[in-house]
Amino acid sequence: LYSIYKKNLPLDVALEHHHLRPKQWAFDLQSFMISLAAIHEIEEINAAGFLPGVRLGYLMCDTCTYASKALQNVEHMLAVNNSLNVKCDYSDFRPTVKIFLGSLYSEVSIAVARLLTVYMLSSTSSSPELSDKMRYPVFMRTIPSDKHQTKAVAKMMHHFDWNWVGVVYGDDEYGRAAFQSFLRDAEENDVCVAYQEMLPQYLGHSLSMQLIKQVAQQIRSSSAQVVLLILKAELVKVLFEEMIRTNTSRTWIASDAWSRARFLAQMDGINKAGDILGITFASSKSESFDNYLKNLTATPGGYNHFIEEYKNLRFNCTSECFSNQPPSYCATPDLLKIKSGNACNIKDPQEQNDDYLVKTLDTSEAFPNRILRKLSVKLTSLCKCSTLIVQTVALQVLQELKKVQFEFDNQNFFFDENGDFVSGYDLVMWERDGLTGYSLVLLSQTPQSRCSERCAPGSVKKILNVSCCYNCTQCTEGTYSDAWDLHACKKCPSGTWSLKGWTQCKPRWESYLHWYDPHPITMMAAAAFGILLLFVIFIMFLVYRNYPPMKRAEVRLSCVMMAGLAVSFASVICFMGKPSVHLCRARQLMYAMGFTLCVSCILVKAYRTFLAFLPFGQMTNRQLHKLYKPHVIVSVITALQGIICLLWMIFDSPDIDDTPPSAQSMKNIIQCSEGATYIGFGIMLSYIALLALIGFLLAFKSRKVPQEFSETGYIIFSMLMYLFVWVCFIPVYITNNEEGTAVQASAILVSSYGIIFCHFLPKCYEALFGSKTNTLERILKRWRAQSPNLESEGGIDIDTPGMNIPSLTSARFSISSMTTILRSSETLSDVTPTGSELVIVPMSSEKIRAYPLSNRPRTKMIRRRRRSISF
Numbered sequence: 001l002y003s004i005y006k007k008n009l010p011l012d013v014a015l016e017h018h019h020l021r022p023k024q025w026a027f028d029l030q031s032f033m034i035s036l037a038a039i040h041e042i043e044e045i046n047a048a049g050f051l052p053g054v055r056l057g058y059l060m061c062d063t064c065t066y067a068s069k070a071l072q073n074v075e076h077m078l079a080v081n082n083s084l085n086v087k088c089d090y091s092d093f094r095p096t097v098k099i100f101l102g103s104l105y106s107e108v109s110i111a112v113a114r115l116l117t118v119y120m121l122s123s124t125s126s127s128p129e130l131s132d133k134m135r136y137p138v139f140m141r142t143i144p145s146d147k148h149q150t151k152a153v154a155k156m157m158h159h160f161d162w163n164w165v166g167v168v169y170g171d172d173e174y175g176r177a178a179f180q181s182f183l184r185d186a187e188e189n190d191v192c193v194a195y196q197e198m199l200p201q202y203l204g205h206s207l208s209m210q211l212i213k214q215v216a217q218q219i220r221s222s223s224a225q226v227v228l229l230i231l232k233a234e235l236v237k238v239l240f241e242e243m244i245r246t247n248t249s250r251t252w253i254a255s256d257a258w259s260r261a262r263f264l265a266q267m268d269g270i271n272k273a274g275d276i277l278g279i280t281f282a283s284s285k286s287e288s289f290d291n292y293l294k295n296l297t298a299t300p301g302g303y304n305h306f307i308e309e310y311k312n313l314r315f316n317c318t319s320e321c322f323s324n325q326p327p328s329y330c331a332t333p334d335l336l337k338i339k340s341g342n343a344c345n346i347k348d349p350q351e352q353n354d355d356y357l358v359k360t361l362d363t364s365e366a367f368p369n370r371i372l373r374k375l376s377v378k379l380t381s382l383c384k385c386s387t388l389i390v391q392t393v394a395l396q397v398l399q400e401l402k403k404v405q406f407e408f409d410n411q412n413f414f415f416d417e418n419g420d421f422v423s424g425y426d427l428v429m430w431e432r433d434g435l436t437g438y439s440l441v442l443l444s445q446t447p448q449s450r451c452s453e454r455c456a457p458g459s460v461k462k463i464l465n466v467s468c469c470y471n472c473t474q475c476t477e478g479t480y481s482d483a484w485d486l487h488a489c490k491k492c493p494s495g496t497w498s499l500k501g502w503t504q505c506k507p508r509w510e511s512y513l514h515w516y517d518p519h520p521i522t523m524m525a526a527a528a529f530g531i532l533l534l535f536v537i538f539i540m541f542l543v544y545r546n547y548p549p550m551k552r553a554e555v556r557l558s559c560v561m562m563a564g565l566a567v568s569f570a571s572v573i574c575f576m577g578k579p580s581v582h583l584c585r586a587r588q589l590m591y592a593m594g595f596t597l598c599v600s601c602i603l604v605k606a607y608r609t610f611l612a613f614l615p616f617g618q619m620t621n622r623q624l625h626k627l628y629k630p631h632v633i634v635s636v637i638t639a640l641q642g643i644i645c646l647l648w649m650i651f652d653s654p655d656i657d658d659t660p661p662s663a664q665s666m667k668n669i670i671q672c673s674e675g676a677t678y679i680g681f682g683i684m685l686s687y688i689a690l691l692a693l694i695g696f697l698l699a700f701k702s703r704k705v706p707q708e709f710s711e712t713g714y715i716i717f718s719m720l721m722y723l724f725v726w727v728c729f730i731p732v733y734i735t736n737n738e739e740g741t742a743v744q745a746s747a748i749l750v751s752s753y754g755i756i757f758c759h760f761l762p763k764c765y766e767a768l769f770g771s772k773t774n775t776l777e778r779i780l781k782r783w784r785a786q787s788p789n790l791e792s793e794g795g796i797d798i799d800t801p802g803m804n805i806p807s808l809t810s811a812r813f814s815i816s817s818m819t820t821i822l823r824s825s826e827t828l829s830d831v832t833p834t835g836s837e838l839v840i841v842p843m844s845s846e847k848i849r850a851y852p853l854s855n856r857p858r859t860k861m862i863r864r865r866r867r868s869i870s871f
Helices: 028-050 067-078 106-115 144-160 173-188 208-221 233-246 289-295 306-314 356-360 363-383 394-401 517-545 548-552 555-573 580-610 616-624 630-651 679-701 712-735 737-769 775-786 789-794
Strands: 004-006 055-062 099-103 120-123 139-141 164-170 192-197 226-230 251-254 277-280 405-408 411-414 425-431 436-437 459-463 470-474 509-511 665-671 796-799 859-863
Touching: 028 289, 028 306, 028 356, 028 363, 055 517, 067 099, 067 106, 099 164, 106 173, 144 251, 144 425, 164 173, 164 208, 173 192, 173 226, 173 411, 192 208, 208 233, 289 356, 289 363, 459 775, 517 555, 517 737, 548 555, 548 737, 555 580, 555 630, 555 737, 580 630, 580 679, 580 737, 630 679, 679 712, 712 737
Parallel strands: 099 120, 120 139, 164 192, 164 226, 226 251, 251 277, 509 665
Antiparallel strands: 004 055, 004 099, 277 425, 405 411, 425 436, 459 470, 796 859
C-alpha cells in the first residue's frame, strides 16, 4: 500500500516497513517487484520534471495481504503528529496524501476504499464490486474489471466446446465476486458448472488442509475435465501439491491472480497436473524498469527496508542455513533458493546487484503501475496547471482524471464510467518448461470436458437436469436440424419432407410406373407382343379355317375372343406413365369389357360341350338346347358388364388417389383410386370371376369327353389359371396398395397369355403339325378305352365295309338319353377327304342327324342297349 504526497525540494523519500507480520510470513518476490515498479515510476516522474517546482514523495507499507493490517497502514499514513483528525465537511479538504495505490488483492483494496470515500484511490485490484460508484465513488483502477475477465473465460470455454467445468474460488471479495460474475457469463455461453468449491482465504485456517483435500477429491471424482481456479497463488500451490501427489491431471484455467506465478511453474512435478491456460492483463516489458531492477538502491535521502531485506536474502552468506539442521533464524527452503551461489564471497551485500529478478520474474506484470507516469503527464497537460496537486482538492483531480485518454505501447487507454481501465487481456498457455504466452488455437489437442456428447445435425437436445446434460434425440419426420447442439428441430418448408434424423428437407419424389423403368418396359413389351401374337393367330385361323382343329375351335367365336384379348392387352399400356383421371377410368373399362367378351366366348364353348354330353332327361335336354344361342349369350353377358361399369363410373368413379404419403417415406405415390368404396371395382372383378367359375364347372362336368370332340381340358386349365391369378391379386392389392397398379397389370398379362396358350396355340400347332390320319374309328376306340362304362351298358361296334353312302339326308343316327349327338356341320362334298372327324354340336328342335364326314365306305355304328333305337 502506497501513499503519494507533495514534498518540498529537495526530494525526501520516506519508506517505512512495518514488521508486524503473521507467523506464516514469507518474502514474496512478485509483490516486491510490483512495489518497485511503482517506486520506479514515481522517481521517473520527478526526474522528468513534469511538475515544475513540485516533487512527489511516497510512503510504502506492507499489508501482508490482510485487510486489517491495510487499515492500520492507512491510519498511519493519514496521521498528523501521530493523530488522525476526523472532519464533518470534507468538501474543501486538502490532504497531504493525494493518492493511495491499493493492494494487489481486491479484499484489501475494498476495505481501504470503504474508508477513503473522500480520497482518490487507484489500484490493480480487479473485483467487480469496486465498479460500484455509489459505494466507491473515488476508486479508479488501471486494469479492467473481473466482469470482463469472466466473460473472456466463458467465451474461451465455449470456443473449445467445454460446457461441463468445475470452479474453485476463494472465500474473499475477489473470489466470490468473480465467481458470481462467471456464473452469469457461463449461462450466456452454454457452459454449466459441474461443481463449485470454496477455499478459505488464508492457509493459516485450522481447516485449510482438510478442505483442500476435500476439494481435491471432488475434482478427482467429477467427470469435468476443465477446472477454473479463482484463487490466490498460495492456495493454488497447495492444491497442486495434492493433485501431483494423487497423480490427478486436468485442464486448469488460471485467473489473473496466478496466471503468471513463476513459482508455480517451477514446482516439482507440475507437469503431472495437466495443461494450464491463463487470463492475464495486457502488458509489456520495459527496458528502463529492467535496468532499474538490475541496479537496485534506495533513493538518496530515503530508505527502503524491502530492498535491504532482499539483498540480505540474495547476497548475505548464510551457509549454515543449508545444513541438515539449520538454525531457527534461517529463511524457509523456498527463500533459500534466492541465495546467490557467490554470496559467501561478497563483503557488503547492500552494494551488490545482479539480473536475478529480471530472469526469475515476469517483469511485464508491473505494466499497470508503469501507466502512473503517463497518467500524471496527461493530467498535467489537460489541466494546464503546474501546481495542480498542490492547489486543487481531491475531487477536482478525480473529475479531470476520468477524462484522460492516451496511447501507451501501441494501445489506447481510457477510463469508463465506472473508473475502470478499458484495455484487453492476454491469453497464456503454460508450456512444459515454463510459462509462455500463446494463442489458444495453437493447442495441439483440445481436451474434452462435456457432461454429454454433442448432438450432431439431425438430432436435438433433450435436457435431463441441467442444460449441459442431455440426451440426443433424432428429429422426427417432417422436421430437421442442420447444426450441432440445437434445442429444437426445424419444420420442413411446404412442398418438402424429411425422414427421421435428417439434416435437411427435400421434395418427395413421385412414384408411379415410369415409361423408362425396367418393369414397365417389360410389361409394355409383353402387352405389345401379346397383341402381335393375337394378330398372327388371327391370320392363321383365317388361312386354316377349314382344317378340323380350327372348325372345332369355332373360327368366328375364336376371332371374337382374340378381339377381347387385344383390348385387354391394350389396357395394360394405360397402366404406364403418370396417372390421370381419364387413364384411371379407361384402363379399367378396357380390361373389364375386353376380358368379359373373351370369357363369355369361352363360356359358350363350355356350354356347347356340356349340352352335347349332359346326363339329364330328354325334356330337360330340349329346354337347355333352346338356350344355346351363342351370339345372344355373348352379347347379354358383355352388356351386363357394361351396365356394371356404367354404374361404377357414375356413382363411384376411379380417380387419382389423394391419400397423403406415408410419414416414413419420401415417395409421393401417384396412383389411381378405384373409387371411394371400391364396390364397383369389386363387382366388376367378381362378375368376371363368376363367368370363369361357371365356365370351369361346365367344362369340368364334361371333362371325360375326348379332346378331339371338345376343348374341355383347355377351358378347365385356362379358367383355373385365371381364378388362381386373381385370387392371388386380391390379398396383394389389399395389403400392398402401393404395388397394386403393377400387380393388376401383371395379372391381366398372365390371364391373357393363359388363354392364348390354352386356346389358340394348340390349335395352331395342330393345324401346322398335327396328324391327318386320325379316323373316327381310332377316336371312338380311344374314347371307349377312357370310358369303360360304355361296355357294361352295351358296346359300340364299328363296321367299316366298303360301302358308299347313297344319300346324306336319309341317314339318321339316334342314341338314347345317354348318347352323344354327332352331326356334321358340313356336307360330304365340303369335307376334306383326308380327315375323319366328328364335330359336336348341341341338339336343336329339328331332326338330329349324323353325317359321315368322309367319302370312305359307309361306317356303321351299332349301340346295343335297352331302350336303344337303331337305324
